[in-house]
């Protein structure tokens with residue numbers, strides 16, 4: 001397996017009138033070609049911001065990237081997405097990396113037919129003429145499971161149901177066969193049965209096209225079924241990264257453990273939300289000086305208030321930002 | 336019809352946290368300082384108010400005093416002008432500067448009382464409309480929409496021509512034709528608060544309706560109303576001058592900016608300053624109020640406040 | 645869509661009914677409409693004669709019924725002064741007003757919309773400053789004053805344009821505007837230009853932050869296409885209604901400009917009629933102006949519905 005994306009020390013702030021929001025504090029992770037990486041964390045932890053910043057989709061100002069790099073590999077050659085020019089970025093978006101947004105209703109242009117919105121990037125990146133693009137768009141609609149694709153091509157977004165809009169959104173993101181697709185909570189706004197269908201669709205498409213997927217969610221239940229590896233984020237920090245089974249069996253960060261124990265059993269119909277841990281996330285108006293989870297952590301000790309923990313390796317492909325060795329039930333003795 | 340103008344400004348504010356009066360004052364001062372255009376507008380407006388109040392003391396001449404020997408003197412900065420009459424004199428030798436200073440009284444009176452009446456009536460009717468709802472609401476809103484879809488200028492001219500020239504009549508015309516705008520804003524706010532389910536909750540714990548109006552609806556309305564009132568006052572000053580220009584506002588003997596324009600127009604090609612200089616006073620006042628209004632809108636709209644300048 | 649049009653149609657008819665009521669009863673406001681119309685030193689016999697001639701001696705309800713039936717067939721009685729049907733006089737003056745308003749609207753659109761677009765696409769920049777300035781000027785300079793200034797500079801001073809009047813050149817029987825329309829149209833378009841600038845700029849600023857624009861960017865669409873295909877097209881829908889409203893304003897709001905430039909349009913006719921105390925004509929003009937505005941609003945709403953697929957394919 002080869003690395004397709006390598007993010008290092010990504011630090012991003014929003015300079016707003018009320019002060020500086022430290023949205024991302026040194027995010028580092030790799031994505032391997034062909035895998036599915038899930039990013040989980042509660043609302044506001046910076047999942048969307050992380051991925052959007054890679055494609056320059058955040059409004060700047062107020063957003064400003066303080067440091068870091070994001071190497072995107074094409075045939076083994078890295079290019080830094082963060083330093084890319086506007087024109088180069090236009091060639092990456094859609095063609096190399098597709099983006100599926102959370103709320104398909106507001107993410108689709110209300111006055112343009114769904115078909116044209118799919119066809120737009122085909123014309124743009126693949127140089128198709130209008131007729132070929134139309135045929136291709138209909139195929140895509142068909143492929144994402146929209147019945148009567150030929151007629152639906154001419155519809156406007158408001159004529160679609162919620163699930164169909166999300167499928168159309170997927171069709172837009174995969175239209176040019178990008179190597180990587182970012183799915184930003186594509187199922188949150190849908191009801192449970194439709195959610196399952198969309199997850200199935202995404203899995204199928206990934207299998208068929210061999211795409212790399214970054215799947216953002218706050219639903220750990222979905223993660224188990226879809227991801228190869230998981231990145232857990234808390235208040236703009238990457239607190240743990242691990243292969244999915246390892247994460248479920250041996251969570252190494254108190255936050256992850258809290259999340260997992262808050263997971264309801266299958267027969268429980270309440271919402272599987274991350275917010276069920278005691279306390280509230282910190283405000284992000286200051287640069288972190290210590291572990292951001294310390295306020296809520298049951299294992300907190302003096303060291304946690306003194307420094308931001310570095311990544312500690314905790315098994316194969318498993319790392320965590322915590323001074324406490326959960327496995328052995330004692331503070332880590334440092335190397 | 337999609338909502339335009341007044342409502343589209345998005346002026347409805349959420350409840351501001353309680354502040355002491357002094358803190359508010361400091362806060363407002365800081366906001367003025369941040370955006371200097373608001374400050375400039377305020378200063379310009381205060382200058383107009385000042386000249387209206389103290390007209391007899393600052394005007395160099397009696398605005399009605401004719402001096403046929405000095406008639407048609409051009410402004411001081413031209414060749415034939417003199418500093419006896421800095422802005423020149425009109426066809427009857429009346430000092431233009433003095434007439435402009437006195438003219439501000441008419442403009443501000445019309446603007447101030449026009450808006451005051453329109454605002455208080457509009458507020459009352461809007462509260463009734465929003466609270467009582469049902470048929471009353473339908474009838475009131477029918478009237479409001481009717482008036483708002485009339486060609487404003489044509490009707491103002493029409494009514495003014497029928498009712499004749501007097502200050503009171505002019506004020507009343509503007510006041511009554513302006514009520515609908517204030518009705519709409521008030522009603523919108525009442526409905527918004529009602530929809531939030533807050534009123535039912537408050538009523539169910541026994542809060543008096545009057546208390547809800549004074550504690551929750553009016554505080555939210557003050558900001559938007561002040562902003563709208565500023566713009567409406569500026570519009571009324573324009574319309575009053577326009578009516579005067581057509582000879583339909585205050586009697587010709589009263590020095591008002593519109594009347595001055597009407598006189599000057601006849602001499603436009605030979606003695607242009609008689610008409611153009613009073614127009615500058617209108618522009619000055621309009622600029623003052625619009626700068627102030629824009630600033631108020633930015634300050635009061637919480638969405639805009641968050642953007643770092 | 646049909647239901648949408650039908651409801652707008654009914655609304656318009658109700659408003660017209662209201663307009664007729666207002667126009668009729670406005671004259672009764674002073675108690676005796678006849679005294680308004682005759683000169684102050686008319687003898688009682690003269691007053692009586694006018695009263696009978698105009699039918700003001702009949703019961704008010706009869707007068708009202710008469711007025712309403714006349715209005716339905718477009719008859720607003722005779723102009724006292726011109727001894728001609730009021731509607732005929734209005735229709736004679738209509739082309740001049742339409743010409744002036746159309747040219748003014750075109751000027752406003754050509755200046756206002758691109759300026760607003762440029763300003764909105766780069767807030768805080770040079771064009772944006774120009775936008776704010778244009779918006780402010782439109783609201784702070786009264787058109788009657790600007791008209792006077794324009795005459796002083798361009799007609800009297802430079803002699804580029806005629807001081808007053810309307811000249812047309814006739815090509816194949818069609819009257820085309822000449823340079824005589826430029827000054828009045830420019831003075832008239834000032835406010836509308838400011839409104840269009842403000843509105844376009846605000847719309848662009850708002851739409852720029854919409855999720856679907858971000859989606860378009862995420863597809864790799866270039867800036868130019870983002871503006872033409874996504875932002876402008878969405879901004880165009882609300883712009884339609886602003887333009888409709890503004891055209892109504894231009895058509896009915898040219899009293900000052902037409903008077904100043906002696907432009908032979910309806911606004912001028914209104915000013916004359918008021919000067920002559922010719923209130924039958926004033927009534928007719930007031931109704932006609934309202935009718936124009938109401939029809940224009942109706943057409944605007946329909947155009948709006950056609951432009952917005954959410955309404956076109958709604959219901």
Ligand SMILES: Nc1ncnc2c1ncn2[C@@H]1O[C@H](COP(=O)(O)OP(=O)(O)OP(=O)(O)O)[C@@H](O)[C@H]1O
Nearest residue numbers: 014016021023042043044045046047048049050062
């Ligand atoms: N335009 C902005 N201006 C200021 N702060 C912002 C802006 N956009 C995002 N933020 C801040 O960045 C942080 C991360 O936001 P982000 O949208 O990435 O959260 P998220 O993890 O995706 O949450 P959710 O699950 O709700 O989508 C939040 O604290 C948010 O307040």
Ligand SMILES: [Mg+2]
Nearest residue numbers: 047048049184
């Ligand atoms: Mg998000």
